[in-house]
Amino acid sequence: MAAVQDGQMELDAEKETKPEVLSDGTSNLSGSTASGTPLTAGGAPTQEDQQTLIAVLQFLKRNKLSDSVEILRREAGLGDQEDSQTLEGSGGGKGDGGGGDANSLLSRVSIPSAAAPQNTPTPATVKRADEQLDVSVVLSAYSQQGDPSLYQVYYSGLKNFIESVLDCHRAELSQLFYPLFVHMYLELVYNNHESKAKAFFEKFGGDQECYYQDDLRILCGLTKKEHLKGNEALLDFRTSRFVLRISRDSYQLLKRHLQERHNNQIWNIIQEHLYIDIFDGMPRSKSQIDSLSGSFAGEARREVNKVKVFHGLLKEPEIEVPLDDEDDEAENEEGKPKKKKTKKDSVGSKSKKQDPNAPQQNRIPLPELKDSDKLDKVMYMKECTKRIRLNPENLPSICFYSFLNAYQGLTAVDFTDDSSLLAGGFADSTVRVWSVTPKKLRKVKSATELNLIDKESDDVLERIMDEKTASELKILYGHGGPVYGLSFSPDRNYLLSSSEDGTVRLWSLQTFTCLVGYKGHNYPVWDTHFSPFGYYFVSGGHDRVARLWATDHYQPLRIFAGHLADVTCTRFHPNSNYVATGSTDRTIRLWDVLNGNCVRIFTGHKGPIHSLAFSPNGKFLASGSTDGRVLLWDIGHGLMIGELKGHTDTIYALKFSRDGEILASGSMDNTVRLWDSIKAFDDVETDDFTAATGHVPLPDNSQELLLGTYHSKSTPVTHLHFTRRNLLLAAGAYTSQ
């Protein structure tokens, strides 16, 4: 079986060494308070100055100013120890970290030098940290920017200015408030001005937008520098740049105002910590801004979303479909296969020639079809012919599978593609597999019994199955913590489960035993998903990375790092070339499997994202989060094209119907809602112009798109699945309150 080279591991796994990096942070943070003070010439440099000196040294080295390096080293009295930590050829590891955005996000302010002695066992970490070191960041990250007591004055000054500008600019410039507020507050905390920080927070904290309240709550508890060090998400926030999209006119206004005041620290802060993505066009209205903001690090830069994404589907392989028995007419022998061929084409790509949006067939190596797969495909075709066409007048019927007596323990559910098996993951670390059809679950006989059967008989495949222990339910034991993610393989042979114990387990559905445990995340793994062609799977967890694995490699093939907080949801694109991850930092990122790059960043949710669904044609992505909204994204253009409001609680389940006409969403508010996705995608026009500005005016048509709401009896909906014939299956645990 062809496999992607696993040597090409993304070394962005610095998150793995979280505990170590924390200790880095200690020394680093003290180093950065060196502030803009010039190098103290002569005398033994203090610890802080040392850090600065070393940083400058590395900067000089990087720019190949060897003479200056020598002089500096001599004068500052720095030894040769720095050589061991210099950045040599560590550029290869990081490679393409997904655009400048990821670069800055990953640049930890950890100065490796002082921390290196503690870190020598992991040279990789050191090299990486060195490489990412951005001296300007080091030297000025939260250096003393002026009198702390004047911060309130600066902020109020800005407030007054923004309130006095024209209406059309005010909404855009108001975006500045939140990042400025947070950075100023963190600066005060970082420089140990606790009381002033508290006063600052009290005065201006209430003015911020409501969707930032969660973050503000976290912030108001943070009053000490030591606490700041322990919070990785905020550390990343400090070093990353908050992205704002402002139109050119508004930006000119702001710039002019701030540059008029020479001692205005706000301009400095903007330059260091904010990235202002200027676009030419009409200033955005408040609602447009609100729809895209809410993420932890601001919006996405437009360049990030400009990478070409192959969102088309791969061509279905040619399979001879056997003729139906019912068809007796000889003359239709030609006709029937042809009809089935066209049916297959409508399931796959539109025409015989290559879809320009589809990736090459061999862009990533995919497993070859086995005979059993071909039989499956034939079954699939037959089922397709019987598929019900759904539209707003013809809504799907919904069959609800309730888990009774689950005692609040159901944490994950999955169905096989042909809807014959249902698996539930529970908080007591078990995985239970049920057979939904009358056919019972059988496992393969033990080795001693297998020796006894006649291997030459025709029905050997039946004989190897143990009839005595056939049952409707099989329980799989093995995990050490609640099972948060489940995924069946497309060929119904394997089941993946990810759990709080940090492992992903592969279970065989022939023997109902565990085959492999993939250890890589050392923290809870929140979700896992098999590729639609099998063999590859992706998992995402608390360590803020998503990993791509192949079933026959014990180490991940790719590590997708870039999120600022846990990765809560992972999904493969139907063509298996891209992976979407949703995270607690309220963004969704699309990653390229081939090289690990982040190709899209979607912001707009106001809460952690818990469900993702690709449309069957591969063009669109739907996402649901704790804020109760479903957002629709156009992958090709990288824009938000729809917002579905209606749910009142977290949306845990999202599924498109088999032909993409209906989007079903299930949530904690005990309802299943059906939405008209064809209308939602048709209504919005996306073209190059709108893509250039980065936003599309969204119609507020949630009500029109809502086709039906179905309440269940106090049963939150955990999972949704459309059968091949477009019958909707829903699953959830009955909670008795």
Added chain:
Amino acid sequence: MAEERRQKLCSVILPTESMKAMAESVGVGSLQEDSCLALSEEVSYRIKEIAQDALKFMHHGKRRKLTTGDIDHALKIKNVEPLYGFQSQEFIPFRFASGGGRELHFYEEKEVDLSDIINTPLPRVPLDVTLKAHWLSIDGVQPAIPENPPPVPKEQQKTDSTEPLKAVKPGQEEEGSIQTKGQGASSAEVKGKEKMRMKPRSTHELSVEQQLYYKEITEACVGSCEAKRAEALQSIATDPGLYQMLPRFSTFISEGVSTFMNYIYLLMLLFLLASVTWLLQPVRV
């Protein structure tokens, strides 16, 4: 509003008395005020940190209630030993004691006799997880089977009918009419009015008959003839199918109250209030 929001965001820390009490329970005699303050700040921050992590476990566990298990998992992430003795209890009861000048809430750990535990019969094994399937919706319509929640109650229907913003969907329309049928709507008049309601959602027009009725009632309510008023009030209270007129009646009453407040027409006020109470009688469709 901004004030309230601000107050909510102010950082809350545990009181320093709690620090003293906890220190004493461990054996540390006298703790300085300063150290108590520093301790409480640190402790409060850590508690908040743990709570935030525990929230993640709660969300992924598809629950709304934070359990002790979530806190344990959050501690595990932070490499801290879990707390022992707080497993699987929905509600941890604290006992309150006040003595020595201090109020204290503590978790009472009862001493249990080992022989009692050994000798009591085992509790019944709880039922295992089972799977049950039922139809949530058939062709877009929710069947009225016991596994589905009961059809939309009256209050919901009221809000549905009086809020023009909620557009009509074919599925929901059917649902609505089926549900009213299921409830055994009293008269054909109701059904007729319902159907009338469903079609022209955007224009809230009353039929001539309804307009006359409205006119009569309002005049009678604030008029001088007692008998007429009593009859009118009775009619409002008991007549079914007055959906469409409800908003008009309420506007009339509110306008009446605001107008007559100025002129201290107490009588008028009384009559209006009487009509309100009659309107609110529970006997509605």
